[in-house]
Amino acid sequence: MSSATAIPSEIADVQWNGERLNYLNNGHGLKSWLLTKDHKRIAILYLISVSAFFILGGIFALLIRINLLVPQGEFPADTYDRLFTAHGVIMVFLFLVPAVPAILGNFLIPIMIGAKDLAFPKINLLSWYIYMLAGVILLYAIFAGGIDTGWTFYTPYSTSYSNSNVLLAGLGIFVAGFSSILTGINFIVTIHTMRAPGMTWFRLPLFVWAHYATALVIMLATPVLAITVSLMAIERVTHVGIFDPAMGGDPVLFQHMFWFYSHPAVYIMVLPAMGIVSELIANLSHKNIFGYKFIAMSSLAIGIFGFLVWGHHLFVSTQSVYLGLAFSFLSYVVAIPSAIKVFNWTATLFKGSISYDTPMLYGLGFIGLFLIGGMTGLFLAALGLDVQVHDTYFVIAHFHYVMVGGSLMGFLGGLHLWWGKMTGREYPEYWARAAMIIQFVGFNLTFFPQFILGYLGMPRRYASYPPEFQVLHVLSTAGASILGIGLGITIFYLLWSLKRGKRAAANPWGAPGLEWRTTSPPPTENFYETPVVTWEAYEFAPIETMEVLGYPGDPGRPTQPVHAEHGTED
Amino acid sequence: MSEHIVSKKTYYTVFLALLAGTALTVVMAFVNLHNWNIVVALLIAGAKASLVIAFFMHVKYSSKLTKMWVAVGFIWLFLLLAITMTDFLTRAWLVYKP
């Protein structure tokens, strides 16, 4: 970019990039990162570590798919048990639960509400160390012998029969839980007490509402997980009969307690992604979100009613049929607030001026795939049909449509939407769109055949299968390879963009949220002056009025955000 | 966030009440009330826990928001216990005996 100015463009560039000001270069060296109390830097620490675990979990997924290429299986059955358990444990506890809240929530919630940091910065850093400790324990459990129970640790197998690292894995999950509890406490206190002047509850971005509901679920559900794995450990070590019927225990009690956490945990994984989708649908349709209050309240409704449906995982156990009826009905009810969100997103798109940039592609992908995942969940919530498809690939396909099609699509959409804000660099749009489409095709090819496999009766967690299922399994493995390539491209160009990407503008999408009214990347204090909010959420105004608040200005550079072409030339 | 100073007298009174509750639990263990023994023991334990939460954990002197969150936690614990117990109570009511 050229402009008539006496200041050499190099200096202007340095200042525009905020070399003296932004959070990324405010302190150098490993120590400045490992002892930071800045929520933005902690978010970056989480981004690096969560991504590493995601890649590892993905490698285990590919090994599972390689095993299933041939009917008799490529690996011995007990190796296969360890592979799918490692995949499940890593993806659930080390990727899906912390991904959106600990990375994007951590980075954005204080900025979105106009605060300087979270309420408890040291506790925030502590939560990352606890997460890393849990990661180390789980890695040790996985690589020093493995775990063969599946990520659900059903008793009495896990307490009385398994010869694998059940205790260590239980400890890892116990520790990981405290990391998310600390994040949850931080979010709740921050949202209650640290909103900027004028930032009323109903001016909060929907991303913040979604995280409020998520934090509520985290704080109420995670302690039950800690109790459950503790009881499991007590039975395994001391042989006190809690869950094992041979010792007078009740195995279904374990399932009750486990799913009291793990069903709401689905919402810990998907609610924050829904918050992202609300943001990117509104911002890339350049239009006020349709039904703001309905979307905000549906997050809370999902958080609350999500606690009353856990028994749909127990339909084929000895759970009381009367309780099963109630759980089936309530599971149908909890679909309503999710549907409200989908309708409101669709209505927001209607007559919007839609940019088909990568975040929007991920948003549309989310809506389509989450819809399929949600609707097939209703199949599973039906008492009769569940007897046929319980513990088959139908279930696997269903929850991967929710977890990958929902959470991962939402996470990647959010990562692209805020990548420039977080790193100060733009991702390459062409490659990003191509990678998204490759992922979408690969994902559907992986998991759609699994619906058919499950309906035909292929059970989950089996290392071998009858030859007539091979065609569908090969299709699924082919899809997984394509999905893996698509994700690999994304990882590659995001890393590439850190050095070579264009400088990101303050407000590339012309969006009204507070995070767009500070520089990219933001200064350590987030804003140059305390923001006073006088506008409603998603109030799209002419671009000139949405300037960086209190920015001292760069000689030779505009203080207004640059809209055209998403930024300035490097 | 206001700090409320609780007098020593209050603390000792609560402590004595807790000791009395413990004594009562022991005494009731020797009275045969059949199924009701567990109910009585849980009621005494619940009362003692409430005293600890209200006075020792300062919830009595906290904001309404804090009180609401404490209540929410217990409502959730109640949901877990009550719904799970519903299973145990109605499991045997089968229409078709296997």
Ligand SMILES: [Cu+2]
């Ligand atoms: Cu569920």
